[in-house]
Amino acid sequence: MxxxxxxxxxxxxxxxxxxxxxxxxxxxxxxxxxxxxxxxxxxxxxxxxxxxxxxxxxxxxxxxxxxxxxxxxxxxxxxxxxxxxxxxxxxxxxxxxxxxxxxxxxxxxxxxxxxxxxxxxxxxxxxxxxxxxxxxxxxxxxxxxxxxxxxxxxxxxxxxxxxxxxxxxxxxxxxxxxxxxxxxxxxxxxxxxxxxxxxxxxxxxxxxxxxxxxxxxxxxxxxxxxxxxxxxxxxxxxxxxxxxxxxxxxxxxWLELAAHANAMATRLREGLSASNSARLAWQTQSNELFVVLNKDKAKAAKDAGASFYDWPVPHDMPEPVGDNEQLIRLVTSFATLENDVDDFLRICGTS
Amino acid sequence: MxxxxxxxxxxxxxxxxxxxxxxxxxxxxxxxxxxxxxxxxxxxxxxxxxxxxxxxxxxxxxxxxxxxxxxxxxxxxxxxxxxxxxxxxxxxxxxxxxxxxxxxxxxxxxxxxxxxxxxxxxxxxxxxxxxxxxxxxxxxxxxxxxxxxxxxxxxxxxxxxxxxxxxxxxxxxxxxxxxxxxxxxxxxxxxxxxxxxxxxxxxxxxxxxxxxxxxxxxxxxxxxxxxxxxxxxxxxxxxxxxxxxxxxxxxxxWLELAAHANAMATRLREGLSASNSARLAWQTQSNELFVVLNKDKAKAAKDAGASFYDWPVPHDMPEPVGDNEQLIRLVTSFATLENDVDDFLRICGTS
Amino acid sequence: MxxxxxxxxxxxxxxxxxxxxxxxxxxxxxxxxxxxxxxxxxxxxxxxxxxxxxxxxxxxxxxxxxxxxxxxxxxxxxxxxxxxxxxxxxxxxxxxxxxxxxxxxxxxxxxxxxxxxxxxxxxxxxxxxxxxxxxxxxxxxxxxxxxxxxxxxxxxxxxxxxxxxxxxxxxxxxxxxxxxxxxxxxxxxxxxxxxxxxxxxxxxxxxxxxxxxxxxxxxxxxxxxxxxxxxxxxxxxxxxxxxxxxxxxxxxxWLELAAHANAMATRLREGLSASNSARLAWQTQSNELFVVLNKDKAKAAKDAGASFYDWPVPHDMPEPVGDNEQLIRLVTSFATLENDVDDFLRICGTS
Amino acid sequence: MxxxxxxxxxxxxxxxxxxxxxxxxxxxxxxxxxxxxxxxxxxxxxxxxxxxxxxxxxxxxxxxxxxxxxxxxxxxxxxxxxxxxxxxxxxxxxxxxxxxxxxxxxxxxxxxxxxxxxxxxxxxxxxxxxxxxxxxxxxxxxxxxxxxxxxxxxxxxxxxxxxxxxxxxxxxxxxxxxxxxxxxxxxxxxxxxxxxxxxxxxxxxxxxxxxxxxxxxxxxxxxxxxxxxxxxxxxxxxxxxxxxxxxxxxxxxWLELAAHANAMATRLREGLSASNSARLAWQTQSNELFVVLNKDKAKAAKDAGASFYDWPVPHDMPEPVGDNEQLIRLVTSFATLENDVDDFLRICGTS
The missing domain is CATH 3.40.640.10 (Type I PLP-dependent aspartate aminotransferase-like (Major domain))
Incomplete structure (x- = not known):
């Protein structure tokens, strides 16, 4: 992941x-x-x-x-x-x-x-x-x-x-x-x-x-x-x-690889949008997502071996980040596995 | 070559x-x-x-x-x-x-x-x-x-x-x-x-x-x-x-590869030293040689597919370069083939 | 001036x-x-x-x-x-x-x-x-x-x-x-x-x-x-x-000259503060003043030979600049004449 | 001087x-x-x-x-x-x-x-x-x-x-x-x-x-x-x-000043050329002279208050500098006094 x-x-x-x-x-x-x-x-x-x-x-x-x-x-x-x-x-x-x-x-x-x-x-x-x-x-x-x-x-x-x-x-x-x-x-x-x-x-x-x-x-x-x-x-x-x-x-x-990366990002976006524990910080179109995630879920994901960066909350954030939430960045690539996406979604899914 | x-x-x-x-x-x-x-x-x-x-x-x-x-x-x-x-x-x-x-x-x-x-x-x-x-x-x-x-x-x-x-x-x-x-x-x-x-x-x-x-x-x-x-x-x-x-x-x-390159240079040095058509411009110790070569031999080598650079004659050249001679540089590498060396020597050999 | x-x-x-x-x-x-x-x-x-x-x-x-x-x-x-x-x-x-x-x-x-x-x-x-x-x-x-x-x-x-x-x-x-x-x-x-x-x-x-x-x-x-x-x-x-x-x-x-420049600025500040046609944009302590001035007065001063720069209104301006006003910068120096200050004040004075 | x-x-x-x-x-x-x-x-x-x-x-x-x-x-x-x-x-x-x-x-x-x-x-x-x-x-x-x-x-x-x-x-x-x-x-x-x-x-x-x-x-x-x-x-x-x-x-x-400097240099050149203790290192045309001077004379000039720089002997010096000689540079300017030139010449003159 x-x-x-x-x-x-x-x-x-x-x-x-x-x-x-x-x-x-x-x-x-x-x-x-x-x-x-x-x-x-x-x-x-x-x-x-x-x-x-x-x-x-x-x-x-x-x-x-x-x-x-x-x-x-x-x-x-x-x-x-x-x-x-x-x-x-x-x-x-x-x-x-x-x-x-x-x-x-x-x-x-x-x-x-x-x-x-x-x-x-x-x-x-x-x-x-x-x-x-x-x-x-x-x-x-x-x-x-x-x-x-x-x-x-x-x-x-x-x-x-x-x-x-x-x-x-x-x-x-x-x-x-x-x-x-x-x-x-x-x-x-x-x-x-x-x-x-x-x-x-x-x-x-x-x-x-x-x-x-x-x-x-x-x-x-x-x-x-x-x-x-x-x-x-x-x-x-x-x-x-x-x-x-x-x-x-x-x-x-090159187009095939980029399309794969974007598709994996879309899969993440869709999965996380449907979760009660996460929401998209803002809409993205490429292979990067910025997600407000429940802190417990974030920890669980890290514990399960997921790598991602915590992200500083920008001053013009549309909706505030709650005390039990954090902003993270997810980036997909040509090498991202669908299984990894699904594992991540399962961990961060509906609580 | x-x-x-x-x-x-x-x-x-x-x-x-x-x-x-x-x-x-x-x-x-x-x-x-x-x-x-x-x-x-x-x-x-x-x-x-x-x-x-x-x-x-x-x-x-x-x-x-x-x-x-x-x-x-x-x-x-x-x-x-x-x-x-x-x-x-x-x-x-x-x-x-x-x-x-x-x-x-x-x-x-x-x-x-x-x-x-x-x-x-x-x-x-x-x-x-x-x-x-x-x-x-x-x-x-x-x-x-x-x-x-x-x-x-x-x-x-x-x-x-x-x-x-x-x-x-x-x-x-x-x-x-x-x-x-x-x-x-x-x-x-x-x-x-x-x-x-x-x-x-x-x-x-x-x-x-x-x-x-x-x-x-x-x-x-x-x-x-x-x-x-x-x-x-x-x-x-x-x-x-x-x-x-x-x-x-x-x-x-790395040592093996460098030794090979040097050995190929030595093989070239020894072969060319024995030739009537070539002489070493000065003594070298690494994988580079500078050779004064008969122009006809140089042309023959190029015609046979050898690649090497003509080299400007330095002002402190020990012995002058004759009219029918030219100074060339030869560089060997980890990938130089013994066969190529021998082919080159054959072309540039005793006239 | x-x-x-x-x-x-x-x-x-x-x-x-x-x-x-x-x-x-x-x-x-x-x-x-x-x-x-x-x-x-x-x-x-x-x-x-x-x-x-x-x-x-x-x-x-x-x-x-x-x-x-x-x-x-x-x-x-x-x-x-x-x-x-x-x-x-x-x-x-x-x-x-x-x-x-x-x-x-x-x-x-x-x-x-x-x-x-x-x-x-x-x-x-x-x-x-x-x-x-x-x-x-x-x-x-x-x-x-x-x-x-x-x-x-x-x-x-x-x-x-x-x-x-x-x-x-x-x-x-x-x-x-x-x-x-x-x-x-x-x-x-x-x-x-x-x-x-x-x-x-x-x-x-x-x-x-x-x-x-x-x-x-x-x-x-x-x-x-x-x-x-x-x-x-x-x-x-x-x-x-x-x-x-x-x-x-x-x-x-050097201290004498700086003191003179500052004194001339103070004289300007005091004079302009007392005017109905001008106000200090913000408080200053050195030999520079930023003044919101009635446009007619500013023009009159320029016509009388006064030199000064119009100044861009900063985004954090305490009080807005009115339509008939402009922000100007005044700088005094070791060479500023008291007479010039008084002439300027007279022109920009109470309307 | x-x-x-x-x-x-x-x-x-x-x-x-x-x-x-x-x-x-x-x-x-x-x-x-x-x-x-x-x-x-x-x-x-x-x-x-x-x-x-x-x-x-x-x-x-x-x-x-x-x-x-x-x-x-x-x-x-x-x-x-x-x-x-x-x-x-x-x-x-x-x-x-x-x-x-x-x-x-x-x-x-x-x-x-x-x-x-x-x-x-x-x-x-x-x-x-x-x-x-x-x-x-x-x-x-x-x-x-x-x-x-x-x-x-x-x-x-x-x-x-x-x-x-x-x-x-x-x-x-x-x-x-x-x-x-x-x-x-x-x-x-x-x-x-x-x-x-x-x-x-x-x-x-x-x-x-x-x-x-x-x-x-x-x-x-x-x-x-x-x-x-x-x-x-x-x-x-x-x-x-x-x-x-x-x-x-x-x-x-500006032309007058440059002409004066050059004239003073010429005066020095002419005077030193006539001296047994000095010779021009090479011909110059502007307000700089390079002079091979008897060391005793050079010392005497310095003792008398003359200021000038010793100069490194260039490798292509036409005539060698003797053991009892040194190479010096003299520069004249718009402010050089004729008297100073003459004093210097007197000190460095015929031995």
Whole structure:
């Protein structure tokens, strides 16, 4: 019963088999092998346009190098106030972008409210030398709160970024889960909605180490090879990342895995909604749930071997958490077993 | 006939099997799993003392974070003038160490000459506010030129560093190859000779992605967890690196692999020394050779599918390279086949 | 009628005479002259202990280099949410401190509320690798809102910083004005209350370019000479800064000038309080006032040549600003003329 | 007898009078006053084209911000191996340019040899991801060795920079002295020879703190206001720098002062050339001399109160320095007295 995080899962067998096959060959290093090139082209098909792709080792690297590539002196990137880039990356995006700053923008359910974003950017009109200049807007899809921006919401954010003359970045650490939740395509969820740069995460969804930065307009990525190398993110045997992506994309494995994770989350949501001992703290659409659970049930689950995180109660919690309750986060993954879900539901079920 | 670089090799089957086994399990992320802890302890045994170990994704990351951890304002790190850190890492060590500088120190065969190092450091006495202050000495073992510092040479460098009050770092991208060449132990080649920080490379020697920074005195590494996270080098599924190290160290696999690479290099050296069409540009001790080869033979080898790099002729080349000759670099690895060596020798043999 | 800012004032005649005298001499450069040394010692007397003093060119430089000197990887400095360091320095403190971050702490009247500071720091317990580590608390004295932390309030902030194991910095761009407002001594307002590092500003109070960073414990400033040089803040003819401080301190000129500025502010406060057309937006103690003024009066004042800034209405404004009113900021200085104050009051007086 | 450095001189009376006059006025801060604007325009006249001008506090700041403005990831700036930027600024240009690197280029007499520059740049062809990419060429005019690039030499350097697609920067800490030495105009010595960015120094030549960065093409300077503010180089009372430039340019005072300094150097050169106890180490054209002096004479001069620096003997010294001789540097300035020159010559004269 592993619900602590999707990065507690291992790697999918198909990924491993592909790695195994790759391991017996010799090939050129530092991203110059035929396999590297082939997989970069695969991204073109998936995004229905020519994109520039750069493999990196971590999601934090993807976000940070994306920010580095658009850094401006005194630059400011706008993100949700609870976004991973501002809360959980130890300042890496600030560090890699030549000390550009991150400005938090509030909004319910982990999503920036467009009017708040507009107001935040509006505080930095051209020539605000003492304050700085906007350089990026970044959204997380799916969000840290388990929600998903729908296409119209991305559109609205995108328009504000365009008006401000800055690019739009999407942190897609859980890109596949969001895609399944919206039942849409990579193109529709990104560049057709004005997303310019994407952190495309595969590690949480079945790989063990495969992240990519995708530039929808390759011309904007001309310095990225140098940024990546200088940032110590150009792996010598990068083709082993390419190999993971190869298996990840083959036969739409990645969509299948994300769909499974989401389905397991739905099963949890439905089961817990029906329980007297639990309620959903807020509605989510991806593979994360936030649940207000009876403390005794939570303890029973932990005693039975379930792993999950207690979660700090946000200030805008719709309904208060009672004394005998606690807020927890549950995350499902490609590897979550239906049996584990059902065991957990049984333990946390009707009292 | 792959002699271009040891990072063109794939991964050893034992590494892959261990990865496969790891992939089916759930475990805590970000370096907190039991396996991570167990492997960190394994390093204690290998180095015969308690060390602090941090897994990172690339050799450049290991070198750069080591430099970051000793950075001082106006700081200067001293390295050989052809060291990887100054020549081949796109400025990453400078970048990660808050714009500390690298100062090249000359010396034959890829090794800093102690008197040159002493003179170089001597230009920065305490209080050289306009010039800067020494912060690190770094040696590469084995060197970029295929040579190996013997223990006395490390001692001599170490004494100069200690006199200057700065730590000594070793770039061990080919640590195993050097160890085999010297027939010594990790402890003897490092802290017993005054090495304080080690970039311990395993990628070139049979892993696909496994590098570690080793601090001989854990107290000096207290900020490293933050440095690593901020540098985007804390992998979520870091236990897959731990797993590679697990297999790498089991039954001394790593020493066996390095010994094989070195043996293949020796076989090449001996074969080419006996040829009329080739001569060793200079003596090497590790898995790299630099060979002056008849141009026709070089072409024949390439035509037969051999991969290797032409190498720029250094200014201090002992004997000149003739018009019908060229300088090439050959690198062997854990995966080099004896047959390939013999084929290559046959092509480049006596004319 | 110049009330836009105290940095619109020129320089006091005594400062200029001292500069004139200095200009005819030759002396050693880069802070090594006898005058430099003598003035550094003068700071010891003023602060009643041995301090380390570094002259720099701007208040932003003083704040930024102070932050640089305590920077830690993933480091976080805590400041009031409207502090100059976070709002008005284009990210310089972040930039100079190796991409450390500034964390805003709310509180009324421009002062951090101790419980808010405690909560903010509490979010970063030891080992918060993904979030970062506290490195500094910084207060502004006098604040951007014209208020002044009283000694007990500094004590309270200081205790929280000490508990967190981080130093306390004071941005004293208007140090003299605060000192006069509290009727206390430099020692009492700083190290006796736990302040470790001070940005000591003299530019706003009668010099044209004289700022200093003061370390209450010289041992903590050992790297500062390198930080200052690397930050391009070591002036060649730094003795011209020393000369300004020489005149500034002579016969307590600086206290006299600050007292004058404060007195002019008091005169404005009293006059405007008695007016039907104006009211104080909130109480201030230094040389800044925030006034809600009848729009017609404001226009009349501008037409008569008065300079002052319209000010954005803060969200926690005690009483709303009416449609025919506006919020303005008035700043007095060492050079403010009593006549100008009276002229301004006449224009803005009872309708 | 002050010959230690031109920054040991004070400030010219005309500069001081202008400062005095400025000090009595109120005016807008942070570079927005009418005087600031007027002086910026004065630079247009002096350079015979519309330029963008930014006042900063130190020569190191001017050089560093110039480098920051052209920084590229993995970027490399090429300079003479003994240039101030690489030798004497504690790494500031590296620090401010986001860890770009400085690559030393050798050449006699403090001047880069064009063929050496060409070879140095040639090591970084497009796509040298592991090595980095050229971003700037920078020359010092007059050089650290007291020599001056003639116009043809600047042309030759400039062509190489243009071919490499990188801008050319000139460190003009002693711009006036070079101008007088070449008997040419600012336009001829800069943009007409391909110089794109100039560090225009006035501090050494009669001001006490007045440096400017001049962009020959204002469009290339659009980010400079943010760079300057973020670098803590936007002075609040920047008009006091403008005032210094105002007096500096009035009636060509600056040319007069530089001519005086150069004439004093010529007088020293001529006198010492005629002495049996001294000889010029190499020919210089600006206000610096390097002299091989009899040790007894050197001691006698010091005893008589002369200040000058002993200088390390360069490796390419034309004639060796004898056991009873030493190499010294003499620098004249706008404030050097003819009497002092003659006294010094008398002491160091024919034995």
């Amino acid at each position: 592993f619900f602590a995080s999707d990065n507690w899962a291992g790697a999918h067998p198909a990924i491993n088999e592909r790695l195994m096959k790759e391991s017996t060959r010799f090939a050129a290093a530092y991203g110059t092998s035929e396999l590297d090139r082939a997989i970069e082209k695969r991204f073109n098909e998936i995004f229905e346009r020519e994109v520039a792709v750069f493999f990196v080792g971590t999601g934090t690297a993807a976000n940070s190098l994306a920010m580095a590539s658009v850094a401006r002196p005194g630059g400011i990137a706008f993100c949700h106030s609870e976004a991973h880039v501002i809360e959980d990356e130890c300042g890496a995006p600030v560090y890699f972008s030549n000390a550009s700053r991150l400005m938090p923008v509030a909004g319910p359910n982990g999503k920036m409210l467009p009017k708040n974003l507009e107001a935040a950017i509006g505080r930095f009109p051209p020539g605000s030398i003492h304050q700085g200049q906007p350089m990026l807007v970044t959204v997380t899809q799916a969000t840290e709160q388990g929600t998903v921006y729908d296409l119209d919401e991305i559109d609205a954010i995108s328009k504000i970024a365009k008006n401000a003359g800055v690019p739009l970045h999407m942190d897609g650490a859980r890109f596949g889960n969001a895609l399944i939740a919206l039942d849409t395509t990579p193109a529709e969820m990104t560049w057709k909605r004005g997303v310019d740069i994407l952190s495309f995460g595969a590690t949480k969804n079945g790989c063990w180490c495969a992240e990519a930065i995708v530039y929808m307009d390759p011309k904007t990525a001309e310095d990225l090879p140098f940024i990546r190398k200088r940032s110590a993110q150009l792996f010598s045997k990068t083709r082993f990342m390419a190999a993971q992506f190869d298996a990840y994309f083959a036969n739409d494995l | 792959f002699f271009a670089s040891d990072n063109w090799a794939g991964a050893h089957p034992a590494i892959n099997e261990r990865l496969m086994k790891e992939s089916t399990r759930f475990a805590a992320a970000y370096g907190t799993s039991e396996l991570d802890r167990a492997i960190e302890k394994r390093f204690n045994e290998i180095f015969e003392r308690e060390v602090a170990v941090f897994f990172v994704g690339t050799g450049t990351a290991a070198n750069s974070l080591a430099m970051a951890s000793v950075a001082r304002p106006g700081g200067i790190a001293f390295c050989h003038s052809e060291a990887h850190v100054i020549e081949d890492e796109c400025g990453a060590p400078v970048y990660f160490s808050n714009a500390s500088r690298l100062m090249p120190v000359a010396g034959p065969n890829g090794k800093m000459l102690p008197k040159n190092l002493e003179a170089a450091i001597g230009r920065f006495p305490p209080g050289s506010i306009h010039q800067g202050q020494p912060m690190l000495v770094t040696v590469t073992q084995a060197t970029e030129q295929g040579t190996v510092y013997d223990l006395d040479e490390i001692d001599a460098i170490s004494k100069i560093a200690k006199n200057a009050g700065v730590p000594l770092h070793m770039d061990g991208a080919r640590f195993g190859n050097a160890l085999i060449a010297l027939d010594t132990t990790p402890a003897e080649m490092t802290w017993k000779r005054g090495v304080d920080i080690l970039s311990f490379g395993a990628t070139k020697n049979g892993c696909w992605c496994a590098e570690a920074i080793v601090y001989m005195d854990p107290k000096t590494a207290e900020d490293l967890p933050f440095i690593r996270k901020r540098s985007a080098q804390l992998f979520s599924k870091t236990r897959f690196m731990a797993a590679q190290f697990d297999a790498y160290f089991a039954n001394d696999l | 110049f009330f836009a800012s105290d940095n619109w004032a020129g320089a006091h005649p005594a400062i200029n005479e001292r500069l004139m005298k200095e200009s005819t001499r030759f002396a050693a450069a880069y802070g090594t002259s006898e005058l430099d040394r003598a003035i550094e010692k003068r700071f010891n007397e003023i602060f009643e202990r041995e301090v380390a003093v570094f002259f720099v060119g701007t208040g932003t430089a003083a704040n930024s280099l102070a932050m640089a000197s305590v920077a830690r990887p993933g480091g976080i400095a805590f400041c009031h949410s409207e502090a100059h360091v976070i709002e008005d320095e284009c990210g310089a403190p972040v930039y100079f401190s190796n991409a450390s971050r500034l964390m805003p702490v709310a509180g009324p009247n421009g002062k951090m509320l101790p419980k808010n500071l405690e909560a903010a720091i509490g979010r970063f317990p030891p080992g918060s690798i993904h979030q970062g580590q506290p490195m500094l608390v910084t207060v502004t004295q006098a604040t951007e809102q014209g208020t002044v932390y009283d000694l007990d309030e500094i004590d309270a902030i200081s205790k929280i910083a000490k508990n967190a194991g981080v130093p306390l910095h004071m941005d004293g761009a208007r140090f003299g004005n605060a000192l006069i407002a509290l009727d206390t001594t430099p020692a009492e307002m700083t190290w006796k209350r736990g302040v470790d590092i001070l940005s000591f500003g003299a530019t706003k109070n009668g010099c044209w370019c004289a700022e200093a960073i003061v370390y209450m414990d010289p041992k903590t400033a050992e790297d500062l000479p390198f930080i200052r040089k690397r930050s391009a803040q070591l002036f060649s003819k730094t003795r011209f800064m020393a000369a300004q401080f020489d005149a500034y301190f002579a016969n307590d000129l | 002050f010959f230690a450095s031109d920054n040991w001189a004070g400030a010219h009376p005309a500069i001081n009078e202008r400062l005095m006059k400025e000090s009595t006025r109120f005016a807008a801060a942070y570079g927005t006053s009418e005087l600031d604007r007027a002086i910026e325009k004065r630079f247009n006249e002096i350079f015979e084209r519309e330029v963008a001008v930014f006042f900063v506090g130190t020569g190191t700041a001017a050089n560093s911000l110039a480098m920051a403005s052209v920084a590229r990831p993995g970027g490399i700036a090429f300079c003479h191996s003994e240039a101030h930027v690489i030798e004497d600024e504690c790494g500031a240009p590296v620090y401010f340019s986001n860890a770009s690197r400085l690559m030393p280029v050798a050449g006699p007499n403090g001047k880069m040899l064009p063929k050496n520059l060409e070879a140095a740049i040639g090591r970084f062809p497009p796509g040298s991801i592991h090595q980095g990419q050229p971003m700037l060429v920078t020359v010092t005019q007059a050089t650290e060795q007291g020599t001056v690039y003639d116009l043809d030499e600047i042309d030759a350097i400039s062509k190489i920079a243009k071919n490499a697609g990188v801008p050319l920067h000139m460190d003009g800490a002693r711009f006036g002295n070079a101008l007088i030495a070449l008997d040419t105009t600012p336009a001829e010595m800069t943009w007409k020879r391909g110089v794109d960015i100039l560090s225009f120094g006035a501090t050494k030549n009669g001001c006490w703190c007045a440096e400017a960065i001049v962009y020959m093409d204002p469009k290339t300077a659009e980010d400079l206001p943010f760079i300057r503010k973020r670098s803590a180089q936007l002075f609040s009372k920047t008009r006091f720098m403008a005032a210094q430039f105002d007096a500096y340019f009035a009636n060509d005072l």
